[in-house]
Amino acid sequence: MKKHLLTLALLLTATVAHAHSVSQSLAALTNARTPGAPSVGSAAFTLTDMNGHTVTQENLKGHYSLVFFGFTRCPDECPQTLSQLADVYSQLSPAQQKQLQVVMVSVDPAHDTPAVMKGYMSSFNKAFTGWTGTQAQVDAAAKGFLVYHTETSDESHGDHMEDMKMDGMPEITHSAFTYFMNPQGQFIKPFSHEDGTAKIAAAVKATILTNNQ
Numbered sequence: 001m002k003k004h005l006l007t008l009a010l011l012l013t014a015t016v017a018h019a020h021s022v023s024q025s026l027a028a029l030t031n032a033r034t035p036g037a038p039s040v041g042s043a044a045f046t047l048t049d050m051n052g053h054t055v056t057q058e059n060l061k062g063h064y065s066l067v068f069f070g071f072t073r074c075p076d077e078c079p080q081t082l083s084q085l086a087d088v089y090s091q092l093s094p095a096q097q098k099q100l101q102v103v104m105v106s107v108d109p110a111h112d113t114p115a116v117m118k119g120y121m122s123s124f125n126k127a128f129t130g131w132t133g134t135q136a137q138v139d140a141a142a143k144g145f146l147v148y149h150t151e152t153s154d155e156s157h158g159d160h161m162e163d164m165k166m167d168g169m170p171e172i173t174h175s176a177f178t179y180f181m182n183p184q185g186q187f188i189k190p191f192s193h194e195d196g197t198a199k200i201a202a203a204v205k206a207t208i209l210t211n212n213q
């Protein structure tokens with residue numbers, strides 16, 4: 001069995017006990033926003049979108065983005081998060097929707113081909129997009145978003161990982177956070193599933209409105 005663990009890490013909420021290891025410190029994200037420090041999502045990357053076109057960090061510019069790292073075979077957090085983002089998206093006006101890109105970057109690129117991503121993302125919202133690539137490309141993109149990954153087969157990655165040890169399934173632990181990016185491709189803030197649909201929708205609307213004044 002493939003033992004490839006993508007371990008991100010954000011410990012914004014102490015209540016988190018997902019299948020997805022969240023252990024990146026709040027300090028890491030805070031530091032990432034201070035002048036001179038590397039910014040979340042600012043590193044160069046090259047991926048392939050679900051239509052087979054090359055995408056880079058430039059594709060985060062010109063509109064807001066909600067960026068989520070996940071995989072189509074995920075049994076729980078990814079479909080939950082994408083359902084939530086679909087609800088958020090549906091609460092925006094058509095004009096606001098036009099200014100927002102919702103993208104999941106696959107952390108299981110061997111399985112998640114562009115065609116697989118397209119079918120999956122379209123099931124949540126036709127406007128959503130999915131990016132994938134080679135393992136190296138995905139790793140580089142994940143690193144740019146402070147999604148650290150390690151290969152491990154130990155048992156130290158959380159009790160819920162047991163749920164994911166299905167036959168033929170990769171063990172993948174990844175960030176459960178959604179990164180809100182501005183039209184300059186800069187990180188604004190993370191959202192977690194626990195924030196709730198209403199709060200995320202309000203924050204997205206407020207940010208888009210404020211920047212349009």
Ligand SMILES: [Cu+2]
Binds near residue numbers: 070071075076077079
């Ligand atoms: Cu997932």
